[in-house]
Amino acid sequence: MLNIDVEFRRGSFTLAAKVDIEGGVTGVFGPSGSGKSTLLALLAGLLKAQRGTLTFDGRTLADAATGTFVPAWQRHFGLVFQDGQLFPHLSVRSNLLYGYRHLAPSERRFELDTVTKLLEIDPLLRRRPVHLSGGERQRVALGRALLYSPRLLLMDEPLSSLDERLKQQILPFLKRVKEETGVPMIYVSHSRAEVDYLADRVLLMSEGRLGAAGS
Amino acid sequence: MELTAEEWDAVALSAKVALCATALCLPTGILFGWLMARREFAGKWILDTLVQLPMVLPPVVPGYLLLLLLGTRGPIGKWLLDAFGIVIAFTWKGAVLASATMAFPLMVQPVRLAFRLIDQRLEQAALTLGATPWRAFATITVPLAFPGIVAGSVLCFSRSLGEFGATMAFVGNIPGETRTLPLAIYSYTHVPNGDAAAMRLALLSILLALAALGTSHWIGRRAERLLGQSRPRDERA
DSSP: OEEEEEEEEETTEEEEEEEEEOSSEEEEEOOTTSSHHHHHHHHHTSSOOSEEEEEETTEEEEETTTTEEOOHHHHOEEEEOTTOOOOTTSOHHHHHHHHHTTSOGGGOOOOHHHHHHHTTOGGGTTSOGGGSOHHHHHHHHHHHHHHTOOSEEEEESTTTTSOHHHHHHHHHHHHHHHHHHOOOEEEEESOHHHHHHHOSEEEEEETTEEEEOOO | OOOOHHHHHHHHHHHHHHHHHHHHHHHHHHHHHHHHHHOOOTTHHHHHHHHHHHHHSOTHHHHHHHHHHHSTTSHHHHHHHHHHOOOOTTSHHHHHHHHHHHHHHHHHHHHHHHHHHSOHHHHHHHHHTTOOHHHHIIIIIHHHTHHHHHHHHHHHHHHHHHOOHHHHHHHOOOTTTTOOHHHHHHHHTTSTTOHHHHHHHHHHHHHHHHHHHHHHHHHHHHHHHHTTSSOOGGGOO
């Protein structure tokens, strides 16, 4: 599905990853500063690797040698950020539909009703992000990414800004998304417990190197 | 307070010049503010200094330079006249250009600051949701910078209403064509029995300035509420 063979340098930091990822949920576990967010930015098309190739379902997304680079807005991957990054000037409903509206009707795999029920955010639709709790915000961010019908869902420590009690509340939703939508996911976290709970296989990230860590 | 026809001319002309100058500065100021907030390039500080310069120069100087460049014998002015038959010096269009030159830095400053304060990850989030960079700019960046854009526009409009030195040097003081409010006030103070008219126009200037500031304050408050920076009671439910 996703074939990664890239090298990215910024200052003294180097990220090197060579791995093939299949469907289901792939957990990427590693300490802060190990390059997990950089890896996701490379996959999402927000950063360009200096060397190597990236292909998804046979399509080349990036190839440093030929200069091929599919930008973020054409990759059709969803990215859920650590702190949600909801658009503060838009209602929850407009946030949810932001990516959905960029899709042709034939590309839409999920509808607003289904996603809001799945994540139990239907009572929040008219609110603004500032009036949401941390847990609600992350569920809306997840819903927004899902409604974009992503071919791959990238999650960058989506629970790390929440306290333990909220984490325990949200984890079942993530599991539900995994089981009910079948969207392949890459789930990045510095919490081994989260990764083990959700992932079908786990990769280890350490000092910019991505490697296998068993399943 | 009754105004004579000549006084009304000055008020209407001022409003026209200030609105046109603001309309001219708005798109260019947004583009320039964004460039200054988000891009690094060679010669950035030179460009920045040039744009800010009218704020610290005596206003007559930019006006005089505009005249040298755009007067009918100036290099650009002569070309405009020969090629298109357009005359800018000593016309109301010149007054717009003089006002815009002087007010541009006041438009740019708040816009630039507003762009700098926006979390760029919001724009990245938009890109990962299928928005092209232009679409992300139009639907995320500009609305979030809206309070700064409004503040810049009001400053620009007010500065244009008050423009005097550059206008005088570039387009003169021609009744009905380039005699804006400040020039009219100045003229009335130099004719016998002109005090009453000068006072009426001075009061009107104060009212216009207060109205502009009031509008800016009101729009700023509304924008803050929409962006969720304050919590009004009616949205809590």
